[in-house]
Amino acid sequence: MGIFSRLTDIINSNINAILDKAEDPEKIIRMVIQEMEDTLVEVRSSAAKTIADQKDLERRIKKTSSAQAEWEKKAELAISKGRDDLAKGALIEKAKVADMEAHLKEELKHLSEALTRNEEDVIKLDAKLREARAKKASMQARHKSATNQVRVRKNLYDNRIQDAFDRFDKVDARLDRLEGEAEAMTIGRGENLEDQFRALEADDDIEKELAALKAKSSGGAAKPAAKAPAKKPASK
Template identity: 60%
Template sequence: MGIFSRLTDIINSNLNSILDRAEDPEKIIRLVIQEMEDTLVEVRSTAAKTIAEKKESARKLGRLEDAQRNWEEKAELALSKGREDLAKGALVEKAKMAEAAELLKEELEELDAMLAQGEADIAKLESKLREAKAKQQALTARHETASSRLKVRRNLYDGRVDEAFARFEQVEKKLDEAEGEVEAFDLGRGKSLAEEISELAAESAIEDELAALKAKVAAGKAGPKAAPKSADGE
């Protein structure tokens, strides 16, 4: 069953109200768009038939106008030949053509009115269809955003994440224990001969560097002695 029952329902529709009442807005907007597109096809088809009828009626009107001129010429010819009876008959036929032409003119006016209304309906339908498609895009964007946020929230509050962190902590704990065992082996163990000699060499190098630095500082403080001046100032 369609959302709308006639063209005026679509034109006068309030999409916001329809979607607010819907349990499944995305499904409803798809149905609305489909029905609008189907109705637009029907309205355009009707307009195309009306245009064809108008063209046919215009051709008929042209033929009737030609026939009126033709009967008038015949009436003039009959009068010029003294045949008033034939002239009257020709004028009667002309009057028939004129009456038929008037009916066709009225029909053309009705067809013009129908085309104008059809054009207005198409414009309104297209406007409503654009509105519906914009609503659909907005709903799709909202749905995608909500889905992404839901996925993030599920990951944040997923128990598997907590389990993974718990496993990491267990691994770190085991590493701490292994490192503790290595350090425990070094506790209470004396230094090796090579280690002691290495330390002595390092200390000797530092002491030598320190002595050299002291000598340099002392020399800087003493400074060069000034030579005594002569009596003549030279």
């Protein structure tokens, strides 16, 4: 099973459990990201082990190549000494080492293919992880906006707020009545004696000011009229 198939099974299982509990969408995306991060760590750890095994196989293959060369030299030496039996034995050992080398090379091929697949999976998974993180940021912003809208609209249509405004209206009506009562208390009440004298004083000041303005308009104060000559007493 590939890592993506296994990861999908894990994520789907957890998402179904979360949806059954009616969890929020942010928790779902956090869970998905966590699963992807854990899988990425696991795949990279597996790739590191595969690389180590690959290096070990390469060293063993190199040793088998050297061993084959050594057995071939021994076979040549045995032939030069007329020991065909020893030369045959050396060639048999060389064949065994060659078989081992072929087996190791086949194993190395499988490891190389697995490492290539792991590298491709890591690249894909890393890209998906970046996409999931961006999705998380977008989802968090949308979730926050939607939550705020719900809270605002709950307040707008909350009966308690309407009740409060109804109470405000009642208070306004009560204040209107109190102000009306205060104004009504002054209706029909005549001026007292002190108010009447103040009014007379104000009228006198206005008359003086009016006379001064008239004098100013006519070019000066009017000259007093000449007195008639006194009559002489009648002679006796």
